[in-house]
Every structure is written in C-alpha cells, then in structure tokens.
Amino acid sequence: MQQEVIIAGFGGQGVLFAGRLLAYTAMEVGKAVTWIPSYGPEMRGGTANCTVVISDEEIGSPFVKNPTAVIAMNKPSLDKFEQLVAPGGVLVVNSSMIDRPVERTDIHVVSLPANEIAEALGSSRSVNMVVVGALLGNLDLLPMEAVEKALEAHTPERHKRFLKGNVEALHKGAEHRVAEKV
Amino acid sequence: MTKELIKGNTAVAEAALRAGLEAYFGYPITPQTELLEHLSARMPELGRAFVQAESELGAINMVYGAACTGKRVMTSSSSPGVSLMMEGLSYIAGTEVPMVLVDVVRGGPGLGNIAPAQGDYNQIVHGGGHGDYRLIVLAPASVQEAVDLTALAFDLAEKYRTITTIMMDGSIGQMMEPAELPPFQPLKEEIPAWAVRGAKDGEKRVLTSINLDPPTQEVMNLRLMTTWQKIEANEVRWKGYHLDDAEYVVVGFGTAGRIALSAVRAAREQGIKVGLLRPITLAPFPAEILDELTEKVKAFLVVEMNTGQMLEDVRLAVRGRKPVEFFGRMGGVVPFPDEVLTEIRRLATEPQTTAGHPRDRWLARLTETIG
Structure with a gap:
C-alpha cells in the first residue's frame, strides 16, 4: 500500500513543514517515507511544493506524477496540480487564496477557507495545519494522534507557544469532511 | 538505534x-x-x-x-x-x-x-x-x-x-x-607507513x-x-530486485534505479516478468552479474538521467548477445515511473534487435515526445 501527497503553495505558507510533519509521523508509525522539496528556482517568489510518499515497503520513485492527494494553498498550485490528482483521490483547496472552482469531478474536493479558519483560532500562521487537518479528515493516511505527537516532538522549543494553536488548527481542518474517508 | x-x-x-x-x-x-x-x-x-x-x-x-x-x-x-x-x-x-x-x-x-x-x-x-x-x-x-x-x-x-x-x-x-x-568510530591513531608526519629526524618520506x-x-x-x-x-556491489525469474532486466543506478523499481513493480502487476539490477559500485562495474543475466534473459533496458553513459558499460558486458534498449531523460528532467513502464512494455511486446545502436532508437522516439 502506497500513498502520495503533494503540498503546494507560496513560500512562507508552511508548505515544506506540512510535508515534513507527515513524513515524521509516517516514520514514527513504522512506514517507509520519502520527502522531497522542489528546490529549484521556482522557490524564489513563485510556488514551493514538496512530495511525500508513504508506503509499507521500500519506496521506489520519490517523484510522483499522479499523487493520491494534493493540497493546493494558492491558485498557481491549483492550476499546476489539479489535473494530476489520481482519479478517486483527494484535493484540498484553500479557498481563501483561490477564486475559481475546481473543474475535476472524479476526485474528492475539500474546499475550505484555511486562512480565515486559522485567523479565527488566533493563529494565522497555522494555516498549513488547517489544510493538513482537512487532508487527514478525508483521507485514511495517518492517525491524527500520531500526527499530534509528531508535531509536538518536532516543534522547536522557541515555537512551543504555537503548539496548542497548531493542534487546534489540525482538528478544525479535520472537521471539514466531504464524505466517507477515501 | x-x-x-x-x-x-x-x-x-x-x-x-x-x-x-x-x-x-x-x-x-x-x-x-x-x-x-x-x-x-x-x-x-x-x-x-x-x-x-x-x-x-x-x-x-x-x-x-x-x-x-x-x-x-x-x-x-x-x-x-x-x-x-x-x-x-x-x-x-x-x-x-x-x-x-x-x-x-x-x-x-x-x-x-x-x-x-x-x-x-x-x-x-x-x-x-x-x-x-x-x-x-x-x-x-x-x-x-x-x-x-x-x-x-x-x-x-x-x-x-x-x-x-x-x-x-x-x-x-x-x-x-x-x-x-552509525555510532561514532574512534579516530585513527595509527599513522600509515607512507604518510608524512613532519617529524624531525625521522625516516624521510x-x-x-x-x-x-x-x-x-x-x-x-x-x-x-x-x-x-x-x-x-x-569490491563489486549491486542490488537485484525480482531477478530470479526475470525474462527482462532493467539496469539503472541511483535515483534512476529507484524510479525504475516503481516501474518494474507496476510491470509485474501487469504480468511482465521483469527485474531490476541496480549497480551500487559504478567502478568497479558489475559486469559479471550482467554476463550471468545475459545467459538467462531475453533483453535489457538501461535507464539513466543522461544520454546513455552507463549504457556503454552494459553493452560491453552483454557483448551483443541480447538486445539492449535505452531510456533516459536529461538536463535535470527526472523521468516518472510511467515513462519507464512504457519502455518495459515495449521491450516485452515488440520484437527486439541486437542490430544498430539503442541510443539512436531512443533519440528518435524522444524527439517525437519532447520535440
């Protein structure tokens, strides 16, 4: 069993850490995992993304053309990745930053205003946790408790004051269920 | 640990x-x-x-x-x-x-x-x-x-x-x-006999x-x-995947090798008996296992992120006895597994030849794809 997630957005939206959080969690629950960022010139000013592959066996390619799930945190990311989500997969859309509807009808679309949700929680920086929560609420990827544990373990001391807000953001995002978990 | x-x-x-x-x-x-x-x-x-x-x-x-x-x-x-x-x-x-x-x-x-x-x-x-x-x-x-x-x-x-x-x-x-x-190794204390130490009045090295x-x-x-x-x-080192009953063998190193592994698994699911040989030492090159495989398999596919450089070492080991085909992407473009899968399917379904050079055939196909 293998699942792949691409998380994409502007630099500064916490895209790379969101991916690392999934990778840490996958490792802690004993899965094989790869995390690879887009490290090219597109990082400067444009979109940043990372690919996380989680598997029960030795992982072949860390690069994936048609991932199980995509989190699009801004419009360029939706434009780039919408058509690539595997049929039946999950597409999480941050509607705060995206002003167009999703065209695909063969995938599960989870659209939520992640920026506003994070701001309402009093932690605008936890927008990445809101969308990760939304992914976990709609895709049977990793147990929420394990993600929480990994988040705590990998939040540096100087950021510990954000931990509570981040955990709340994960749960708030997970409340956005579109249907049964994929 | x-x-x-x-x-x-x-x-x-x-x-x-x-x-x-x-x-x-x-x-x-x-x-x-x-x-x-x-x-x-x-x-x-x-x-x-x-x-x-x-x-x-x-x-x-x-x-x-x-x-x-x-x-x-x-x-x-x-x-x-x-x-x-x-x-x-x-x-x-x-x-x-x-x-x-x-x-x-x-x-x-x-x-x-x-x-x-x-x-x-x-x-x-x-x-x-x-x-x-x-x-x-x-x-x-x-x-x-x-x-x-x-x-x-x-x-x-x-x-x-x-x-x-x-x-x-x-x-x-x-x-x-x-x-x-790994755990820390202690630093070497012994000075090799050939090394210079700057020691006064010692033997001149x-x-x-x-x-x-x-x-x-x-x-x-x-x-x-x-x-x-x-x-x-x-010191030859390599890793094999699904080689035991393989009729076709993909050869790739590093990242190209693991991308090929995904393709090999997908091809296996489609019933194609294909394996992967992933050289770990490029020098010395694992020529002997390739020689052994040549006796057993129908054809090889070399996958690289270049224009076919290891390909020549594989061809030297196979020595024209079996067809060797090539697929590569280059310039910083990384192939996806489905591209390699297409090549494996081509290997398994189309007639293969030992004539000509695989690079020429690959270039002709790739030119159609990426212009």
Missing part, C-alpha cells in the same frame, strides 16, 4: 563525521551545500578541521595536502565544482593517497541548472582528470544507502590508497528519508605525483593497475 528523518546531504556529512573524518575542505554549490553547511557547524564542535576554501581548486589542493598525513579527509561539490577539482584529483591519484569525494550531480553541461541529473557518469567513472588512473565510484539510491556507503568509502579509500567518489544526484542530496546513523623517469612512472602505472585488479575482484 533509532531512525531519524534526515536530508541526504546532511546525512552524508554526519556519517562522514562518525566515520572519523578529521579534515574537510570545500566550497558551497547547490544542490550540495547542506553537506558543507552541516560540517561547518559540527567539525569545529569536535575540534576537527573545516575550511571553506577560496574556490574548488583551493579545496582539492588542501585535501591533497591533508591526505598526505594519512588522516581521513573529504571534499564535496556538485558537477561544475567537481570539474574544477580534476587537476587536483589526478595529482591525488598520482600520489596514491586516500580521500573521499562526494559529487552531488546536477543538470549540465556548463553551469546547467541545479536539478537532479546523472550526466557526470563518464567524467567520474571513466576519468575526468588526466593520466592513467581509476577510482572507486559508489552510487547510493537512498539516504540510508548514502549513509552506509560513506563509511565504506573511507575504508575502501584507505585499503587501496585510492580516491573513492560517492556519486549521487541532486534529489538524493535534497530528499529526506528515515535513516539510521616523500609523497609526490612527479615522476620524471618514464620507466619509474611505468612501474607506478603498473602498480595502480594491479591495485585496480584487486578492487575489481573484491
């Missing part, structure tokens, strides 16, 4: 440190820089030597000097930086002092780009510097393998008084995977690559070749 999620570049740096690296000299270049960055913090902490040189030329010549003391020394760079080091590497080979080089290959030629590529195979595996020398080349395909091969690289370099190069591409440098780091007398140089060339024969006999 527990695993940690760690980036390839950082993992190699930490593994080198734990293997007893005592002096590092380098110059930053993407996609390798985290390696140097990690050591810039860790080496001084441990009271060991770290120098960011003024250039790659400076770095490799500092490595040369430090290697002459018999300590564990290393440098790292990426393609254009490694080109700059070639003169020094040849001098080091000519002096028969051990060192480890890490080349995190990027797209080229020229300044190229910083994306993952394997275009430096010929440069690293078949030469680079001038003169008649060979070096050991290790090609990890994962972060864990990069860690494991780092310690091995130092051991092999010392055992054979040679350069060992760890050749990986930008994606292994930049990727994070769980890896188990001279380390140099200059040999003005041709017959003396020829004896040295002969010694290098005899050493290489030992390396070829003892």
Whole structure:
C-alpha cells in the first residue's frame, strides 16, 4: 500500500513543514517515507511544493506524477496540480487564496477557507495545519494522534507557544469532511 | 538505534563525521551545500578541521595536502565544482593517497541548472582528470544507502590508497528519508607507513605525483593497475530486485534505479516478468552479474538521467548477445515511473534487435515526445 501527497503553495505558507510533519509521523508509525522539496528556482517568489510518499515497503520513485492527494494553498498550485490528482483521490483547496472552482469531478474536493479558519483560532500562521487537518479528515493516511505527537516532538522549543494553536488548527481542518474517508 | 528523518546531504556529512573524518575542505554549490553547511557547524564542535576554501581548486589542493598525513579527509561539490577539482584529483591519484569525494550531480553541461541529473557518469567513472588512473565510484539510491556507503568509502579509500567518489544526484542530496546513523568510530591513531608526519629526524618520506623517469612512472602505472585488479575482484556491489525469474532486466543506478523499481513493480502487476539490477559500485562495474543475466534473459533496458553513459558499460558486458534498449531523460528532467513502464512494455511486446545502436532508437522516439 502506497500513498502520495503533494503540498503546494507560496513560500512562507508552511508548505515544506506540512510535508515534513507527515513524513515524521509516517516514520514514527513504522512506514517507509520519502520527502522531497522542489528546490529549484521556482522557490524564489513563485510556488514551493514538496512530495511525500508513504508506503509499507521500500519506496521506489520519490517523484510522483499522479499523487493520491494534493493540497493546493494558492491558485498557481491549483492550476499546476489539479489535473494530476489520481482519479478517486483527494484535493484540498484553500479557498481563501483561490477564486475559481475546481473543474475535476472524479476526485474528492475539500474546499475550505484555511486562512480565515486559522485567523479565527488566533493563529494565522497555522494555516498549513488547517489544510493538513482537512487532508487527514478525508483521507485514511495517518492517525491524527500520531500526527499530534509528531508535531509536538518536532516543534522547536522557541515555537512551543504555537503548539496548542497548531493542534487546534489540525482538528478544525479535520472537521471539514466531504464524505466517507477515501 | 533509532531512525531519524534526515536530508541526504546532511546525512552524508554526519556519517562522514562518525566515520572519523578529521579534515574537510570545500566550497558551497547547490544542490550540495547542506553537506558543507552541516560540517561547518559540527567539525569545529569536535575540534576537527573545516575550511571553506577560496574556490574548488583551493579545496582539492588542501585535501591533497591533508591526505598526505594519512588522516581521513573529504571534499564535496556538485558537477561544475567537481570539474574544477580534476587537476587536483589526478595529482591525488598520482600520489596514491586516500580521500573521499562526494559529487552531488546536477543538470549540465556548463553551469546547467541545479536539478537532479546523472550526466557526470563518464567524467567520474571513466576519468575526468588526466593520466592513467581509476577510482572507486559508489552510487547510493537512498539516504540510508548514502549513509552506509560513506563509511565504506573511507575504508575502501584507505585499503587501496585510492580516491573513492560517492556519486549521487541532486534529489538524493535534497530528499529526506528515515535513516539510521552509525555510532561514532574512534579516530585513527595509527599513522600509515607512507604518510608524512613532519617529524624531525625521522625516516624521510616523500609523497609526490612527479615522476620524471618514464620507466619509474611505468612501474607506478603498473602498480595502480594491479591495485585496480584487486578492487575489481573484491569490491563489486549491486542490488537485484525480482531477478530470479526475470525474462527482462532493467539496469539503472541511483535515483534512476529507484524510479525504475516503481516501474518494474507496476510491470509485474501487469504480468511482465521483469527485474531490476541496480549497480551500487559504478567502478568497479558489475559486469559479471550482467554476463550471468545475459545467459538467462531475453533483453535489457538501461535507464539513466543522461544520454546513455552507463549504457556503454552494459553493452560491453552483454557483448551483443541480447538486445539492449535505452531510456533516459536529461538536463535535470527526472523521468516518472510511467515513462519507464512504457519502455518495459515495449521491450516485452515488440520484437527486439541486437542490430544498430539503442541510443539512436531512443533519440528518435524522444524527439517525437519532447520535440
């Protein structure tokens, strides 16, 4: 069993850490995992993304053309990745930053205003946790408790004051269920 | 031991440190820089030597000097930086002092780009510097393998008084995977009999690559070749996947090898009996297993992130007895598994030939695809 997630957005939206959080969690629950960022010139000013592959066996390619799930945190990311989500997969859309509807009808679309949700929680920086929560609420990827544990373990001391807000953001995002978990 | 999620570049740096690296000299270049960055913090902490040189030329010549003391020394760079080091590497080979080089290959030629590529195979595996020398080349395909091969690289370099190069591409440098780091090895206390120590009144030892007398140089060339024969006999490493009943075999190293693994699994699900041979040592090259496989299988597919460089070594091993086809992407473009799967299906369903050159057929197909 293998699942792949691409998380994409502007630099500064916490895209790379969101991916690392999934990778840490996958490792802690004993899965094989790869995390690879887009490290090219597109990082400067444009979109940043990372690919996380989680598997029960030795992982072949860390690069994936048609991932199980995509989190699009801004419009360029939706434009780039919408058509690539595997049929039946999950597409999480941050509607705060995206002003167009999703065209695909063969995938599960989870659209939520992640920026506003994070701001309402009093932690605008936890927008990445809101969308990760939304992914976990709609895709049977990793147990929420394990993600929480990994988040705590990998939040540096100087950021510990954000931990509570981040955990709340994960749960708030997970409340956005579109249907049964994929 | 527990695993940690760690980036390839950082993992190699930490593994080198734990293997007893005592002096590092380098110059930053993407996609390798985290390696140097990690050591810039860790080496001084441990009271060991770290120098960011003024250039790659400076770095490799500092490595040369430090290697002459018999300590564990290393440098790292990426393609254009490694080109700059070639003169020094040849001098080091000519002096028969051990060192480890890490080349995190990027797209080229020229300044190229910083994306993952394997275009430096010929440069690293078949030469680079001038003169008649060979070096050991290790090609990890994962972060864990990069860690494991780092310690091995130092051991092999010392055992054979040679350069060992760890050749990986930008994606292994930049990727994070769980890896188990080895415990710290104690630093070497013994000084090799050939090393210079700066000891007053001691026995005179001279380390140099200059040999003005041709017959003396020829004896040295002969010694290098005899050493290489030992390396070829003892140090070949590869990993096989699904080879037992394979009718077709994909050959790929590093990242191309693991991408091919995904394609091989997908082809197996479609009922195609295909396996993967992933060379871990590119030099010495795993020719013997290829020779054995040639007797058993119907055809080979070589997959690389270049225009077919290892392809020639595979063809030498197969010697025209079975068809060898090729698929590659280049310039920093990484193939997806489905592209390799298409090639495996072509191998299994279309008539194959040993005539002509596989590169010509691949180029004709690729030109149709990418114009």
